[in-house]
Amino acid sequence: FRSGFGEVVFCQGKSIEHLTEIYRRFYMHDTNVLGTRASREQYEEVKKVVDCVTYDPLSRILSVEKEKQEKKGLVAVCTGGTADLFVAEEAARTAEFFGSNVVRVYDVGVAGIHRLFSKLEDIRKANCIVAVAGMEGALGGVLAGLVDKPVIAVPTSVGYGTSFGGVSALLTMLNSCAEGLAVVNIDNGFGAGYMATQINRLCKD
Amino acid sequence: FRSGFGEVVFCQGKSIEHLTEIYRRFYMHDTNVLGTRASREQYEEVKKVVDCVTYDPLSRILSVEKEKQEKKGLVAVCTGGTADLFVAEEAARTAEFFGSNVVRVYDVGVAGIHRLFSKLEDIRKANCIVAVAGMEGALGGVLAGLVDKPVIAVPTSVGYGTSFGGVSALLTMLNSCAEGLAVVNIDNGFGAGYMATQINRLCKD
Amino acid sequence: FRSGFGEVVFCQGKSIEHLTEIYRRFYMHDTNVLGTRASREQYEEVKKVVDCVTYDPLSRILSVEKEKQEKKGLVAVCTGGTADLFVAEEAARTAEFFGSNVVRVYDVGVAGIHRLFSKLEDIRKANCIVAVAGMEGALGGVLAGLVDKPVIAVPTSVGYGTSFGGVSALLTMLNSCAEGLAVVNIDNGFGAGYMATQINRLCKD
Amino acid sequence: FRSGFGEVVFCQGKSIEHLTEIYRRFYMHDTNVLGTRASREQYEEVKKVVDCVTYDPLSRILSVEKEKQEKKGLVAVCTGGTADLFVAEEAARTAEFFGSNVVRVYDVGVAGIHRLFSKLEDIRKANCIVAVAGMEGALGGVLAGLVDKPVIAVPTSVGYGTSFGGVSALLTMLNSCAEGLAVVNIDNGFGAGYMATQINRLCKD
Amino acid sequence: FRSGFGEVVFCQGKSIEHLTEIYRRFYMHDTNVLGTRASREQYEEVKKVVDCVTYDPLSRILSVEKEKQEKKGLVAVCTGGTADLFVAEEAARTAEFFGSNVVRVYDVGVAGIHRLFSKLEDIRKANCIVAVAGMEGALGGVLAGLVDKPVIAVPTSVGYGTSFGGVSALLTMLNSCAEGLAVVNIDNGFGAGYMATQINRLCKD
Amino acid sequence: FRSGFGEVVFCQGKSIEHLTEIYRRFYMHDTNVLGTRASREQYEEVKKVVDCVTYDPLSRILSVEKEKQEKKGLVAVCTGGTADLFVAEEAARTAEFFGSNVVRVYDVGVAGIHRLFSKLEDIRKANCIVAVAGMEGALGGVLAGLVDKPVIAVPTSVGYGTSFGGVSALLTMLNSCAEGLAVVNIDNGFGAGYMATQINRLCKD
Amino acid sequence: FRSGFGEVVFCQGKSIEHLTEIYRRFYMHDTNVLGTRASREQYEEVKKVVDCVTYDPLSRILSVEKEKQEKKGLVAVCTGGTADLFVAEEAARTAEFFGSNVVRVYDVGVAGIHRLFSKLEDIRKANCIVAVAGMEGALGGVLAGLVDKPVIAVPTSVGYGTSFGGVSALLTMLNSCAEGLAVVNIDNGFGAGYMATQINRLCKD
Amino acid sequence: FRSGFGEVVFCQGKSIEHLTEIYRRFYMHDTNVLGTRASREQYEEVKKVVDCVTYDPLSRILSVEKEKQEKKGLVAVCTGGTADLFVAEEAARTAEFFGSNVVRVYDVGVAGIHRLFSKLEDIRKANCIVAVAGMEGALGGVLAGLVDKPVIAVPTSVGYGTSFGGVSALLTMLNSCAEGLAVVNIDNGFGAGYMATQINRLCKD
Numbered sequence A, B, C, D, E, F, G, H: 001f002r003s004g005f006g007e008v009v010f011c012q013g014k015s016i017e018h019l020t021e022i023y024r025r026f027y028m029h030d031t032n033v034l035g036t037r038a039s040r041e042q043y044e045e046v047k048k049v050v051d052c053v054t055y056d057p058l059s060r061i062l063s064v065e066k067e068k069q070e071k072k073g074l075v076a077v078c079t080g081g082t083a084d085l086f087v088a089e090e091a092a093r094t095a096e097f098f099g100s101n102v103v104r105v106y107d108v109g110v111a112g113i114h115r116l117f118s119k120l121e122d123i124r125k126a127n128c129i130v131a132v133a134g135m136e137g138a139l140g141g142v143l144a145g146l147v148d149k150p151v152i153a154v155p156t157s158v159g160y161g162t163s164f165g166g167v168s169a170l171l172t173m174l175n176s177c178a179e180g181l182a183v184v185n186i187d188n189g190f191g192a193g194y195m196a197t198q199i200n201r202l203c204k205d
């Protein structure tokens, strides 16, 4: 579904010259661009050349959308805590960029599981769920046990000590006994949002 | 889609008494059962009680299917080598048990990448692809780069030395730059097959 | 509270001669003995010398109780799955040996969280909870979020692939955001049961 | 025992806006607040809104106590070295916030074990001991061997080289053969202080 | 082949005094020098003493070439992405310094494998291939499967999360099933470029 | 150079039926076969079908050579100890199979470095050196410092404790400061022997 | 001091033919031999050829002592538990073989630290102390804090769960804050006993 | 030998107030002080109070020596490269502080092993050798194979990529097959210098 619609750029580590050139070229071809892991400095430099570029500092997405993609279906993006929002927003905005409707259900981690239960209704309406959590990372497995749609779990680097920069959450998610759960790299909101859209667009609406 | 159709049992580590009792109970309620990681010994004991049970020694699936689920859509299950078949068959048979048509594309690892290219046509017909590979585990990322459907990658414990029982393949898959790839636990063919079916059944056929 | 009541022996790796001699000596001094991680072979040899010794093959506890300790208070021992029972029973029997009443709440893992909720009433009556779980190990954190008594979490070596012999469950437990949770070594049911009793006996009944 | 008394906030990583809002809301509801891992900058911003907030730069605790909790029983907080104080104070102040009397026994690590022995009398009066240590982390096990009350061990990130940010101390504590020892995450003074209070409050005074 | 031609200096961590002295001494003996991992600051200080020194900020090579080595044969240096260039340039310039012709084939990673195929012709002309890649690191194995010359793979520290600073790419390369692949340390472009030249110079032209 | 000469089979984990079929097919096409990591049982079964198959229990190579490849150049295969021979022989026989002359220099580890020096003359005659070592694995780096030909280092799983099944030797080799050293997977004698031949055959004789 | 006295053989992994030949040759040259990590089977085969060989199944030492070395000074060998004896005896017998008097102080681990204190007098008479311990491994640091002679610590593979085959004990020892402590490989009693003798023999008696 | 002579302070992480107070107190009691891992800032503050304090920025030692200890015997301190000097100087100055003569033999790593051989004469005169090396860390084992005095190996954090902050060098040293080698923590020059002096002072001069 992607061809003809938009291109993805991994901004982190790219030089200003290189990045500016990429955005200018896509802009001239009327191609929408979703740039991930962009810094504010990169944004400011690209803006000098492509003035319709927009930047969201939380998700670090640097995007150009000449014409918005029509939205379909529904993806739910859930987080364990508020510190996970930077990853969740990367997922949510990626899904929206590629044409999914998104419902955000934030701060419903398992330490206070009643908050999760009060939102289950909403979550169950989605065709695919993205579960974002750091530290213990149990949200993914708990959600997969409660819904019968595919869950894409994203471990985040939030935590300290034995969270090991997201490894603890990653292992929790990989070892879940609940059915219908797959995992992407630590902090990879983009990957989860993209795949959620691939799944969402398969739907019979 | 699962309720009313079948139950899943994780046989590994369950005592004969416990397992036999589970199968008997489900059998009496006319419930289909998919048992994973079953040993031949477990099979022989369960068979004494539930004689329509069938066992596949490669995938180690111990199943009772009173009435076959009607099959829909298409899932592709691909492997890097022939040593990965035990995991691939677990995925394929799980997907079939829950109602997916499955195409098997085995031994198409990236060390001889032309074999993969000759099968691309077939793979692209599927709504969801399961990519099973051990050792370097590059198949998942290469496939995700070549198709635009969601790919579920399963690292296997096949290999030696620094394959670290599947960890090397797992890391490769988590770090893929290709879009539309998510990962399950090492050797978890069941998890991949189940989620592939969840996705496949969302489809507009 | 232990002195004057019973001695603990770590049987694993002790030679038959050495172990038999230990049991004989304690027996002659009328001391109760709790042996952990004993093999059936050790049991059979010790029995030749101390005939009132009893052996539980599930928990691998080899004990001599000349006079039962009077039981007080309540400890709850919960497990995620049935494969964790060998550890849970080590905890439960240790707690009983040292004088705690124990309620067993098994197979209430988070993949099917409704089973856990239906047992919460019982669990909340205890002064201290032991939470035993392998694989993703989320039970400890979920329980600590639901009760306001101290929870001692025991990761088990149950699982495969990235469960890494219990390391995944251990990390989940160490990283829980729920309050009132501490962790012991992988499979260390003894340590959890002992500490639970230390806590239980502090109580105002 | 917590409801009706105070709320806990994990300040690390929270934005100033978000944090300020949380503190204002709790203040308006007359709720005591214990904030952990707060930075001085966070303190200065919150203070602008809730002027009775206090900040301890060593423990990084940012608290509002409208009415002090009445203190009961006794918790001992011990450290191996002076570099561990930032964690020990987090534990001690958490325990005090929730209503425990606390005795501090600092710098009694096992490299100079006579200092520990000279303080044993004091430590044994407590209902629960918190043992805070980095590097080799042997303090937890040595203490548990010397007292018969529950010991909660907190590994710290103090050290260099193979201390691996607290992993060495954590492993030492998890592997102790002494009875009555459980462990929390690296640098998690809050968790230990909270659980120590849960245990302390169970006591018959 | 090296003696009589040039010396190698590992600049990282050397003090200005020490480094300046080394370059002055070699300069006075008319020895060519290849310095690796040099900072701009080191360059500026050395330049004050040896004015013909040149510095490439991308590869961080600080070199003195009084007389250029005659170039022979061909080495191909390939990368997966543009973020790997700093390592690739270290390899390429090292190979050139010691007398190899070099063809650069950049940004041909396996996520878009058609770009690699369009360059195969060029790559196959080389006597030895250097494959530089971070994240999943699959380029090395894919190349080794497509050419029959020795491939030296260099994992890079490019990536995030489970790339673990290059460990994921390293493991992928070590576990490749393709024949004719060996690996050097993470980011060690120098080592790969040097060995490629050793191999290239063995050739019958 | 391989095409038209011989095929490689990774025997480990292949079923008897599958393996026998592979050997029969190659035999009928007059193709030489080099099978690695074959068990004695596999040998005995294959022999029933292809009677000219030969098996070397030390290297576990199961080969069919209808017509010997003509040998050229020279490869040196060196080991640190005698326990490393199983890997060294895999390397040496692979190199011979594909047409290299091989000189074996065994048991010259760095703990008794004089033995190595007495053999340097011989080693320096080779076009490429394979250095096989377990435990500390220093042989690779020491050799690379003493010769100016490419060295392919093979860590072995020989050792105990912190040798971690070859990881210690692997790290030593990857971190060597000596020039002209690259590394293959733990115990991968095949990979080293194959690449050594690729290099050896590039030579001007 | 070793030359002219005895040779050391690492028996593990050596074939019967190879080992027998080594012992025969040394025997014919009247050289004493200390073989480590020998199996009973190796002993029985060597005995057929060199009948004065002796074997200790606990330490697995297979030795030939034609003429006993005169003993000097004193080395203390201490253990944490009785399960560590197999390593301690390897250390003690190695020290004796090379001419040290040895005092054994076993089962004085820190979980019951009074046992250690009652033996301090004896330990302090030694010129060098070997401290052998598994699981938490705190014995080394505690001893080094109590004596002013060099302590060589040997972690053992005794334990379960997070003892990780001796890694936990190793880290504890490497991170000790006590002065005068160095460490050898896991289970390496030989290395510790040898170095203790090197140190002991430096003494002024 | 230490009592009555000097005290050791671990400066890293100590607050200025705390550190200044320690130095003032020792100064008033005429006690020599060896402070390790001190920053320049700590030096400047302590100097305001104890003006005879001296600071060496390379080793980061902050010492007060009212009266120099008489020097005896000989310790050799060797390094693999010049980047290891900061650790070597910590070892050398510690040994001197406590009364050892020290010979420094720097930059004799195994990549250019002839430099080491040209210094062997000198090294063999010492009673104890300290071997300091980063990256591959082979120096310790090579030295232990060449001398018959005890060698204390210190891994350093020098290196990049898979040097893992000194872990690679540490493993190399722990796995050495050479006799008479023990290891201290990464970068722990102090520990090695202290133990070398303990050994040196045992000598018959």
Ligand SMILES: Nc1ncnc2c1ncn2[C@@H]1O[C@H](COP(=O)(O)O)[C@@H](O)[C@H]1O
Binding pocket: C008, C009, C010, C011, C036, C037, C188, C190, C191, D176, D177, D178, D179, G081, G082, G111
């Ligand atoms: N399963 C266990 N895990 C950990 N520690 C144990 C276990 N069983 C017993 N212990 C401890 O080991 C001590 C006995 O060790 P031992 O003297 O070797 O029998 C007891 O006092 C307990 O503290």
Ligand SMILES: Nc1ncnc2c1ncn2[C@@H]1O[C@H](COP(=O)(O)O)[C@@H](O)[C@H]1O
Binding pocket: A081, A082, A111, C176, C177, C178, C179, D008, D009, D010, D011, D036, D037, D188, D190, D191
């Ligand atoms: N330092 C800490 N370490 C671990 N968990 C904490 C810490 N401080 C607070 N928490 C937990 O985090 C919860 C609050 O998280 P939040 O809602 O993000 O402020 C509290 O209820 C505590 O259970």
Ligand SMILES: Nc1ncnc2c1ncn2[C@@H]1O[C@H](COP(=O)(O)O)[C@@H](O)[C@H]1O
Binding pocket: E008, E009, E010, E011, E036, E037, E188, E190, E191, F176, F177, F178, F179, H081, H082, H111
């Ligand atoms: N980037 C690099 N990575 C690994 N080794 C290097 C590098 N650059 C130089 N070397 C090696 O380090 C040696 C020089 O080290 P030094 O004498 O400290 O300058 C050279 O002979 C090379 O073998």
Ligand SMILES: Nc1ncnc2c1ncn2[C@@H]1O[C@H](COP(=O)(O)O)[C@@H](O)[C@H]1O
Binding pocket: B081, B082, B111, E176, E177, E178, E179, F008, F009, F010, F011, F036, F037, F188, F190, F191
């Ligand atoms: N011992 C080995 N280690 C690594 N790769 C091998 C080994 N033996 C064979 N291979 C590779 O595996 C391929 C054959 O795999 P298969 O088709 O499964 O027999 C060969 O082409 C080699 O590239």
Ligand SMILES: [Mg+2]
Binding pocket: A143, A144, A145, A146, A147, A148, A149, A178, A179, A180
């Ligand atoms: Mg589900």
Ligand SMILES: [Mg+2]
Binding pocket: B143, B144, B145, B146, B147, B148, B149, B178, B179, B180
């Ligand atoms: Mg795709």
Ligand SMILES: [Mg+2]
Binding pocket: C143, C144, C145, C146, C147, C148, C149, C178, C179, C180
């Ligand atoms: Mg709670």
Ligand SMILES: [Mg+2]
Binding pocket: D143, D144, D145, D146, D147, D148, D149, D178, D179, D180
């Ligand atoms: Mg105790």
Ligand SMILES: [Mg+2]
Binding pocket: E143, E144, E145, E146, E147, E148, E149, E178, E179, E180
């Ligand atoms: Mg090839």
Ligand SMILES: [Mg+2]
Binding pocket: F143, F144, F145, F146, F147, F148, F149, F178, F179, F180
């Ligand atoms: Mg060389």
Ligand SMILES: [Mg+2]
Binding pocket: G143, G144, G145, G146, G147, G148, G149, G178, G179, G180
């Ligand atoms: Mg001491």
Ligand SMILES: [Mg+2]
Binding pocket: H143, H144, H145, H146, H147, H148, H149, H178, H179, H180
């Ligand atoms: Mg020696």
